Amino acid sequence: MRRLHNMTQAYDWGSTSDIPRFLGRTGSGEPVAEMWLGTHPLAPSQIETPAGLRPLSDVAGEVPFMLKILAAEQPLSIQVHPGAAEAHEGFEREEAAGIPLDSPQRVFKDRNHKPEMVYALSTFDTLVGFRPTAEILRVFSQLDSPTINAASATLRAKTGFKGIVRVLENLLIAPPPAAEIAQLVIQCKALVHDGVDIKRAYSTAAMIARHHPDDVGIVVSLLLNRFTLQPGEAVFLGTGVIHAHLSGLCLEAMANSDNVLRAGLTRKALDPDGLIRCLEAGMSRVARVEPGYPSFSTEVYHPAVEEFALAVTQVSPADPDGVSLISATHSIIMCIGGGVQVLNEQGEKISLSRGETIYTDAQDGELTAVGTGEVAQIYLPGPNTPDSELKDLVGHRPVRAIP
Structure with a gap:
């Protein structure tokens, strides 16, 4: 440690x-x-x-x-x-x-x-993942430009993922000219103030344009889901x-x-x-990612990948003997709030304030944290680490297993 x-x-x-x-x-x-x-x-x-x-x-x-x-x-x-x-x-x-x-x-x-x-x-x-085809068409329906009109025609002819990828490919191979992008941004800004129910797509494009005024990414953003x-x-x-x-x-x-x-x-x-x-x-x-709860104080996020899991643990004086952390072959622990002490099985201790980090491995044995704060711990999951449930951000449905 x-x-x-x-x-x-x-x-x-x-x-x-x-x-x-x-x-x-x-x-x-x-x-x-x-x-x-x-x-x-x-x-x-x-x-x-x-x-x-x-x-x-x-x-x-x-x-x-x-x-x-x-x-x-x-x-x-x-x-x-x-x-x-x-x-x-x-x-x-x-x-x-x-x-x-x-x-x-x-x-x-x-x-x-x-x-x-x-x-x-x-x-x-x-921005994460593509909007459904019908939603992209609804976003496009309020806009008027050669690029948008061509993209709408592509989506009507080829629905679903393949159609969206074709639109993206066309945008990246032959980006619209700067003047056309500028006109689209003007339209997006006007739609934000019109109170349309999909105005967040337009406000996102307008925000991006402040930093990248001529970039095709402004148009690509209209294809993507925005989440907070x-x-x-x-x-x-x-x-x-x-x-x-x-x-x-x-x-x-x-x-x-x-x-x-x-x-x-x-x-x-x-x-x-x-x-x-x-x-x-x-x-x-x-x-x-829906966390698992191995203890009252700890949430574990493990999205079914071999390389990592993330545990977030609340440390409180209400636990005078300390809170158990994850013991793993490889682990990096960061204090993300307050101040804590981390102790290993050999009795070694290190104090951490926010942003400070330590590395631990299997030789440290059982790990305990005391104090008042919060720690995040990335670690190599073992074969028995349960997978977190993944929920569709759009429809809050279970997501298919990751191959």
Whole structure:
């Protein structure tokens, strides 16, 4: 059980204040978008040892998961994460082409797939998954432009997922000219003030246009569901699920990967063809994760992936002997509120305030937390870790099992 030191990422969509405030620091005025916890080579955590700081991978090997704090002040790119086969093939292809890992043209940073889960720390707005065809047509029915009219005709001729993908493909291959996008934004702004019942689609497009005024992503956003997560709610983004986070502070739990296929709202490398290829067939995994309760104080979110589960535990003086945490082969624990002490079976203890983190492994045995606060723990689930129920965010129906 040892303390971690973690790296932050200064992407331009990040908040200037949320992560510094979360960590109890004074912001520099520059955006801080993410803090990474894990062993990914692009931003590996350092672990305290008697000999000083060392890469976490020196002690733990390659940890199969990664945890991030993400703070969005502007919309992120429209993106999809690849499955295992696509990730391995893409990485080998770019390695053979000699594209450096830190090149702006690099898409595949590793060989891993990247299923992920968002756990909201504040009100968190995101676009996830495609709207049903009928709803997209209703959104389009209030707009008038050559691109929208052509897309509507495509959806009427080819309903369901295949028709929506054809529309997306057409938008990415031949984006509408800037003047047409500008006129669509004007129409969207007018519809927001008209009080139409689907005005949130138009307000989202207008908001995105403030940051990316000529981007085809403005039009693509009209195809996507917008959701607002409240603190403590979680949504699972399986590989192949199209999404774009809009604003707020969250934890992201994921497999140990930084593979992202982008198709708009970014200055980073775009791979629209790759995004289309990696889209999951079907529209049934826009999924809220319902937690399990192994104890009165702990919620466990395990969206049926091998690499990670996330436990959130309330620690209170009402439990004078402390609250049990999850014991696992690999675990990273972060205090996300208040202040706690974590004790292992050998009697070692480390105090954590908000934003501070430790790494634990099987040698620590039973883990206990005391104090007044809240901790999040990402860990490698065992074979007996129960899967969380996944609920359709659109219809609140059970979601089919993940292969």
